Amino acid sequence: MADQLQTLTAALIDTALKAGATAADAMAVDGTSLSIDIREGKLEQAERSEGIEIGLRVLIGGRQACVSASDVSARTIAEMAERAIAMAREAPEDPTAGLADPSQLARDTDAARLELADPAAEPDAAALQADALAAEAAGLAVAGVSKSQGASAAYSARRIWIAASNGFSAGYARTSRHISMTAISGSGTTMERDWAAEGRIFQSDLPSPEEIGTRAGQRAAERQGSRKPPTGRFPVLYDERISSSLIGHLLGAINGSAIARGASWARELNGKLVLPETLSVIEDPFRIRIPGSRPFDGEGLPTQTRTIVENGVLTGWTLDLATGRKLGLPSTGNASRGTGSPPAPGHSNIALTQGSASRADLIRDMGTGLVVTQLIGASINANTGDYSRGASGFWVENGEIAYPVNECTIAGSLPEMLRTIVAANDGRAHLSHVIPSLLVEGLTLAGA
Template sequence: MMTDRLQDLTHALLDAAKMAGADSADALAVSATALSIDIRRGALEQAERSEATDLGLRVIIGGRSAIVSASDTSGRTIAEMAERAVAMAQEAPVDPYTGLADAGQLAKDWDIATLDLCDNSAEPDAAALEADARAAEAAAMTGGAVQVEASGHYARQALHMAATNGFDGGYARTSRSISAVAFVGTGTGMERDWSGETRVCQGDLPGADSIGALAIERAKARLGARKPATGAYPVLFDERVASTLIGHLLSAANGSAIARGSSWLLGALGQQVLPKGMSVIEDPRRVRVGASRPFDGEGLATARRVIVEDGILQGWTLDLATGRKLGMASTANAVRGTSSPPAPATSNIDLSPGSATRADLIRDMGTGLLITSLIGSTVNPNTGDYSRGASGFWVENGEIAYPVNECTVAGNLKDFLLRLTAANDARAHLSTRVPSLLVEGMTLAGS
């Protein structure tokens, strides 16, 4: 099995690291297969298949560390990786916070099958992915598109991680996706929008025709867009983009930003950062969700945790090193690649849903902006000042009046995150489940 081969490679890396003089080490082996088919203007634009195995080795010597990576799995390369990593570590500065987990901290006895991260059905061939793309394209063209770009994609990744502290584990995950971008109109009046779906298991994907139909429906709704009025108005972030607001909160609560002193949430532990009744929960072990994982990038067991409870910030997102810097325990949130050291990051996120539908919030907001697309980003990490380009729909008297584009919304995250109202339209299959969010008052710059 592929996972057995990856395990052998990580063990070989650790043996080589010890032979080269490392005090401790961890190794990561990743094997990935990806197949993509792209259709543009009715023609096959690209068919691509990739297969690769990548190795990463981190060595630690007296508080000094170094990482090397390679895509060659030969014994000679493994030996050279270890020698190079040890030589690099000996020249690196001492970091008192670096180091592997203690044996007692490590994940044990997980059952990867319960997470259902890998579809065991046969890998689709190129013809099946092309059929998906063409079905999405046909639905969009039938709906009135002047041009369509459609894609089908499949990926399978297996990884194994081992370390000299005794950790030894791995798993595999799969994904299959269909997407379509539909273009409507002509000249400077041309508009476009898209739709796409991704699932761990192929049988869970919705029909390709429904994806193409939604792309053209969204694109046609944007025809005739104009700039909105300038002023202070309520703003409704559609479910498609609402997760970015919670993403800014999570970035500010990341241990790396806190340790650097570059976060607008500094000193906010135990304080109100969201409205009462609103919570942010991380659950890395949701079943059949692509971002789920039984252990983190340092071998610690993942677990459900509350980041914000009833609007109150409960804690930072930490790996071992940032936890040590802040005098706290790791929250088992380390992620890493073959060429990068561990760093803290979240996985599956849930924001408490509200009781109202999106239509209810549109009705209740009176006059304002419904945002369906965001462009660019200017967020000051120290102050929370927020400014983004946006497009969507102008709402008057509780009803969508016309599409808008070329506008900017601005405010301060510390202020307007306290004024959120959540809808109930988060999609259950997503890793980050955030419903549409209404902000009671932001600055709009339009015409």
């Protein structure tokens, strides 16, 4: 199949150049996915999809256009090139658009060392259904759980190939295996819902469905008796389940697209303190069996391990070629792309420095406050960093969890929040973003 994808991308580029493009790049993706959804012990939905999608970007000087299709015939490829050329001629001039210089391209494109594709056989529908049924049964067996909102098991395999008229041509494969379950406790107006899910590249690394279902059931049962917390300013502990959202807001603010537009609250913070001095943020695209790993970026540049925040200080922006040119800086090898859009900056695997305290230690030390386990919606000002989100979780009194809470809002200023966070030591190593529970002092809660 890799040979077919390589042939398709080569044909797309050759056809585009013959049609009048001065440069072009192409992407081909072959994918298979299978998912099973069950509810109350019965099959609710079964889906399987297979297919190839191709994408072409053409450049005429500083003008560019992207087209994509799911038909790989020679006629479609010719029509794609003609359409893309016509679109590019009408596009506005962008002097930063363009391919990498051949000297910039990745030389080592072998992804085998990263173990991104499980060589085990694709599971059949019966195996996935058995996993979903086992997860649901385990969740329903937890005391206090009244019903199931469903359980799912899924598998996917993708092969990706990227090529460009500058000479780059390489690809790799990815697989994933996933199990989830959502449980409900109580009844009527007292119903509460929670969930658990796990995904891995290798099926052998996935926890058992019983473990996942039991966790979902326990979480739902613990939410019984939820009520609104008091209103005021209190410390807030972001549970490890959702703490990556805080660091995600920082990563979004330093994305080259936002910086180049001037639409980021972090635009003046390069070289300045954005986190406590004890914390650093490391990007590592070479972690074994981790979903965000990749041997090269979406423009064929080599990926690299880099320290985004070092001892609290922001070291630079996250860039692809175009945003780097706009800012007068080199790409950081962070281009991401799909078949129907041009490259844009994106992060791979991220890790925040782990703290020395456990989650329980931080709860004990916070005295009175809120542990957030779920976030709902978001109102975040990209220019100022003003932050407001709906939340639910658990109220803490005298350093111990007192009762579950829901229907509250937490608000603050992202720059101030990030500079005061305290990290626990519970980040999960198998995730692409390894972020532990994070304690933030003095957020505003709107509850009862």
